[in-house]
Amino acid sequence: MMRPPRPAGIAILAILQMLGGLIILLIGVAVAAVTGSLLSALGLAIPAGIGIAVGGAVAIFGILGLLVGWGLWTGRGWARILAIILSGLGIVGSLASLALLSISGVVGLVIDGVILWYLFRPNVRAFFGGGAQAAPLQPASPPTTTT
Numbered sequence: 377m378m379r380p381p382r383p384a385g386i387a388i389l390a391i392l393q394m395l396g397g398l399i400i401l402l403i404g405v406a407v408a409a410v411t412g413s414l415l416s417a418l419g420l421a422i423p424a425g426i427g428i429a430v431g432g433a434v435a436i437f438g439i440l441g442l443l444v445g446w447g448l449w450t451g452r453g454w455a456r457i458l459a460i461i462l463s464g465l466g467i468v469g470s471l472a473s474l475a476l477l478s479i480s481g482v483v484g485l486v487i488d489g490v491i492l493w494y495l496f497r498p499n500v501r502a503f504f505g506g507g508a509q510a511a512p513l514q515p516a517s518p519p520t521t522t523t
Contacts, residue, residue: 379451379503379505380499380502380503381503382449382451382503383497383499383500383503385494385500386448386449386451386500386503387449389448389459389491389494390445390446390448390449391445391449392445393441393442393444393445393448393459394441394442394445394446394449395445396441396445397438397439397440397441397442397443397444397445398438398441398442399438400434400435400437400438400441401435401438401439401441401442402438403434403438404431404432404433404434404435404436404437404438405431405435406431407427407430407431407434408427408428408430408431408432408435409431410427411423411424411426411427411428411430411431412424412425412427412428412431415427443455444458444459444462451503451504451505452504453504453505453506455504456495456500456501456504456506459491459495460492460495460496463488463489463491463492463495464488464492466484466487466488466491467484467485467488467489467492469484470482470483470484470485470488471485
């Protein structure tokens with residue numbers, strides 16, 4: 377069975393996810409490099425190690441972001457599931473932000489809510505193999521008889 381074409385919204389989400397992953401990866405590498413070298417030069421080995429560990433953890437999240445973006449682009453079901461989880465976590469974070477009376481919580485809530493809604497659309501689910509689109513009706517073939 378042929379896969380439906382990639383929905384435009386998935387292409388946009390995938391590109392944004394990959395760009396975000398690349399930025400996070402670069403930030404993680406920079407944090408690890410700068411804190412590691414600067415604090416080591418000052419003789420502060422333990423804080424330098426902590427800085428390197430934090431930068432490494434951030435870089436790992438950047439790599440995960442790149443992988444999820446690639447998975448969305450190529451229609452991998454696991455990437456859709458991870459995107460749903462990330463949007464759900466974003467909604468939780470936005471609600472926490474709203475509890476602190478931050479207006480940014482409203483923006484995050486709307487964006488993550490729209491992404492979550494979109495990822496459950498029938499054409500998007502069909503692209504990821506998680507739901508079938510209506511198949512065109514085929515005329516019934518006449519019965520065959522052998523004599």
